[in-house]
Amino acid sequence: MAQDRVEAVERALTVLEAFDADRPVMSLAELANATGFYKSTLLRLLGSLSRFDYVRRDADGLWQLGETPSRLARRQDPLRLLAARVQPVLDRLASGLGETASLLEQAGEQIECRLVALPASALRHDLRPGATWQTITRDSPCPAIAGGVMVAHPLPGSPPRWLALSGPEGRLVLSDATRALADASAGLEAPSAEEPVR
Numbered sequence: 001m002a003q004d005r006v007e008a009v010e011r012a013l014t015v016l017e018a019f020d021a022d023r024p025v026m027s028l029a030e031l032a033n034a035t036g037f038y039k040s041t042l043l044r045l046l047g048s049l050s051r052f053d054y055v056r057r058d059a060d061g062l063w064q065l066g067e068t069p070s071r072l073a074r075r076q077d078p079l080r081l082l083a084a085r086v087q088p089v090l091d092r093l094a095s096g097l098g099e100t101a102s103l104l105e106q107a108g109e110q111i112e113c114r115l116v117a118l119p120a121s122a123l124r125h126d127l128r129p130g131a132t133w134q135t136i137t138r139d140s141p142c143p144a145i146a147g148g149v150m151v152a153h154p155l156p157g158s159p160p161r162w163l164a165l166s167g168p169e170g171r172l173v174l175s176d177a178t179r180a181l182a183d184a185s186a187g188l189e190a191p192s193a194e195e196p197v198r
Contacts, residue, residue, distance in 0.1 A: 011037065012045050016054060016069070025064045083115055089163070089184050090117035097180055099167035100125040104141045104152060106160040110134055111141040114161075125150070125166040142166075149174070153181035156189065163188075 018026070018034040031046075032039050046063060049055045053066035086103050093101035094117035103115040113131045118124060125148050133143040141162050142150040150166035151174055163184055165177040 008045075011035075011041070012049055012054075015042065015045050015049065016065070019055075019065050025058070025062045027062055031063060085188065086163075087115055087117070089188060090115055093117065093163075093165060093180060093184055094119045097165060097172075097177065099165045099172050099177070100127050102127055102164045102166065104162045104164050106135070106141065107132070111143070119167075123168055123171075125168075127166065148172075151177045151181065153178070153185050155185055 014035050014037075015031065018031060023030070023034070026034065028039055028042060028046075031037075031042055035042065037045070046055055046057070050057065050066065053068045055063055056066045057063055082103075090101040090103065093099075098119045098121055100119060101117045102113050104111050105114050106112075110132045111134075113127050113129055116127050116129055118126070125145060135141060136143065141152050141160075142164065145166060147169055148166060149169045149172055150164055151172070152162035152164040155161040155163060163181050165172065165181060
């Protein structure tokens with residue numbers, strides 16, 4: 001919708017998007033090539049962006065990102081962002097397999113349950129966010145569960161995290177759980193329209 005667009009804002013964002021790991025510092029001519037904007041337009045945009053420290057100009061006249069983008073990024077709660085992406089996956093796993101689905105994270109020598117989705121069944125592994133336990137082996141975050149079993153699949157990144165399914169022994173089919181976790185993990189790793197994979 002054309003009425004939802006502000007051309008000047010979109011141009012300023014285009015300038016910010018031009019800076020990346022391969023080109024963290026650019027001259028005015030390089031920015032003009034990267035954005036397709038005239039130098040006169042760029043100077044006006046860079047003037048406004050620099051007043052709010054989105055960009056900075058060094059002594060050699062080269063432009064780079066300022067402190068504001070990093071400061072704004074630090075305001076985001078990483079767990080909230082993670083929850084927005086992972087919780088729906090856990091909900092689907094729990095409802096589809098009828099078992100407890102969770103996101104586990106290594107915290108020092110302990111494993112902590114960060115997020116969980118419980119199935120409707122009364123007979124289930126009653127896991128809650130914040131629950132912790134000691135790691136048993138280096139390869140698996142799964143605890144010993146009396147009368148139950150847990151299977152986990154690693155997620156890329158740091159700190160170490162796993163998607164896990166747990167439930168009563170005999171009801172939780174390990175091959176089904178392993179396949180479902182691998183599929184869910186692959187879905188999380190695939191780029192989404194809303195958010196890039198980190």
